[in-house]
Amino acid sequence: MDERELKILDRAIEYTSSLSRGVNPLDNHRLSDADVVNEPKVRAYLEYVEQVLRKYRYDQLNPTVLVKGSVPFYVTNEQLKNYVFSEEPITATAFCRKVTALAENPAMAMMKAVDVSAWLMQEGYLQETEYQGRPARTPSAKGRENGIYAYEAINQDNEKYIRVTYGPKAQLLLLRNISKVIGSYERNKPAKTENQ
Numbered sequence: 423m424d425e426r427e428l429k430i431l432d433r434a435i436e437y438t439s440s441l442s443r444g445v446n447p448l449d450n451h452r453l454s455d456a457d458v459v460n461e462p463k464v465r466a467y468l469e470y471v472e473q474v475l476r477k478y479r480y481d482q483l484n485p486t487v488l489v490k491g492s493v494p495f496y497v498t499n500e501q502l503k504n505y506v507f508s509e510e511p512i513t514a515t516a517f518c519r520k521v522t523a524l525a526e527n528p529a530m531a532m533m534k535a536v537d538v539s540a541w542l543m544q545e546g547y548l549q550e551t552e553y554q555g556r557p558a559r560t561p562s563a564k565g566r567e568n569g570i571y572a573y574e575a576i577n578q579d580n581e582k583y584i585r586v587t588y589g590p591k592a593q594l595l596l597l598r599n600i601s602k603v604i605g606s607y608e609r610n611k612p613a614k615t616e617n618q
Contacts, residue, residue, distance in 0.1 A: 511571050
């Protein structure tokens with residue numbers, strides 16, 4: 423808000439305040455008791471408008487800073503109805519981005535792909551295997567039946583790894599179980615020992 427707009431806003435507050443007290447804002451003379459602004463209902467609304475304008479002025483000069491991730495992830499069933507399924511299988515991270523966007527809250531933390539994997543492991547849709555001498559996760563028979571796919575990919579360091587993706591059926595499975603999926607990694611994380 424620039425200085426000119428601030429002056430106009432201050433004048434609007436001043437005028438509204440005067441009218442709510444039954445005073446002509448142009449010459450500061452008391453208005454007649456028969457004047458419409460002296461009607462109790464009109465005065466009450468003018469006082470309300472003055473409060474709203476003062477709050478607006480305060481908010482303009484003291485904006486709230488939204489810190490990304492300051493609000494825990496949460497999405498309602500109503501918001502989930504707006505999910506657009508990707509016919510092309512997508513990664514857990516892409517799925518989480520799509521679901522987080524439905525909440526339309528820039529301060530909210532993103533849904534975590536690690537929660538997706540943890541819940542799928544717990545329910546037997548993914549299994550722990552080894553690939554190129556490293557641990558990897560791949561879909562079990564149950565996972566493949568539910569639209570979870572795996573294929574070999576190459577990362578930015580030119581190393582091969584197993585990439586897991588989720589087709590429409592798997593996306594639907596996750597959406598239907600979203601409340602169980604959220605936070606499943608934290609719930610199932612092994613407790614730290616004193617030496618860790």
